[in-house]
Amino acid sequence: METWGYVFLAYGIVWGALLLYLFSLKRRFRRAEMEVAELSSAEELQKHAQK
Amino acid sequence: MQTTVPKNRRGYLGALALILVIVGLYWGLIHAPPDAYQGNAQRIMYLHIPSILTAYLSFFLVFVGSCLYLWKREKRDDILAYSAAEIGVLFTALTIVEGSIWGKPTWGVWWTWDARLTLTAILLLIFVGYLMLRSLIEEESRAASAAAILGIIGFLDIPLIHMSVYWWRTLHQPPSILRPDKAPWDNIHPAMLTALAINFFAFVLLYFYLLSLRFRLGEMTEEIKTRRMDRGR
Numbered sequence: 001m002e003t004w005g006y007v008f009l010a011y012g013i014v015w016g017a018l019l020l021y022l023f024s025l026k027r028r029f030r031r032a033e034m035e036v037a038e039l040s041s042a043e044e045l046q047k048h049a050q051k
Numbered sequence: 052m053q054t055t056v057p058k059n060r061r062g063y064l065g066a067l068a069l070i071l072v073i074v075g076l077y078w079g080l081i082h083a084p085p086d087a088y089q090g091n092a093q094r095i096m097y098l099h100i101p102s103i104l105t106a107y108l109s110f111f112l113v114f115v116g117s118c119l120y121l122w123k124r125e126k127r128d129d130i131l132a133y134s135a136a137e138i139g140v141l142f143t144a145l146t147i148v149e150g151s152i153w154g155k156p157t158w159g160v161w162w163t164w165d166a167r168l169t170l171t172a173i174l175l176l177i178f179v180g181y182l183m184l185r186s187l188i189e190e191e192s193r194a195a196s197a198a199a200i201l202g203i204i205g206f207l208d209i210p211l212i213h214m215s216v217y218w219w220r221t222l223h224q225p226p227s228i229l230r231p232d233k234a235p236w237d238n239i240h241p242a243m244l245t246a247l248a249i250n251f252f253a254f255v256l257l258y259f260y261l262l263s264l265r266f267r268l269g270e271m272t273e274e275i276k277t278r279r280m281d282r283g284r
Contacts, residue, residue, distance in 0.1 A: 006092055006152050010149050013149075029267070029271075032275065033271065
């Protein structure tokens, strides 16, 4: 393999892994945000029902 | 609980990191000249050095967060340590992979049991253990305390990694930038030094962007747990 091959392999793995981690983090983040919003609306409903 | 980095500021941080990453790729792959001895394989160093320094920064934050958690018992410090450990593991694993890919055309081997390489692999294993420990112990405060102790011990491996090239006969070369006898600009071509500096700042900005996201995720996870428990009562 030419040395450029090693360079592209390294850059590909690094940026691929970082993007993959970023996307998985964003997905976990959105799921948690949705869960917080659901809990908030459920608590609001509970408060209204108690009134 | 409140996030330390507001959402819009996090967006600016991400955008700035992206710009620097693109500039860093241009300098590292196109603008900087090839090395006289290593040829183009040396361009891997524009990833390798920034990623290990980012990993060190991350484990330093694990150390700080762990010490503060053991002292004050505040959940925020534990979330900081946990978040930094997760990202630190990623950067350490990438450092080992980059080093291995650079090692093949330069040393002729993918891996060798050199002191610095072995100590870096141990650092990775310690922090993989840190992440596993958190899921193995059910009681949260016990898991956080045990992980904090391991986080502090793990951080102590970093000075050993740094000094290993001086203390033992290693295949890994001594530092080119942090040399006590020479200024970096006397040792490296200015275009190479600039490429390295840009990529280092790009990695640091990207790191803080990832950390702010991961930290906020940790805060939200904690909030969900607390609110669910309150609803259950």
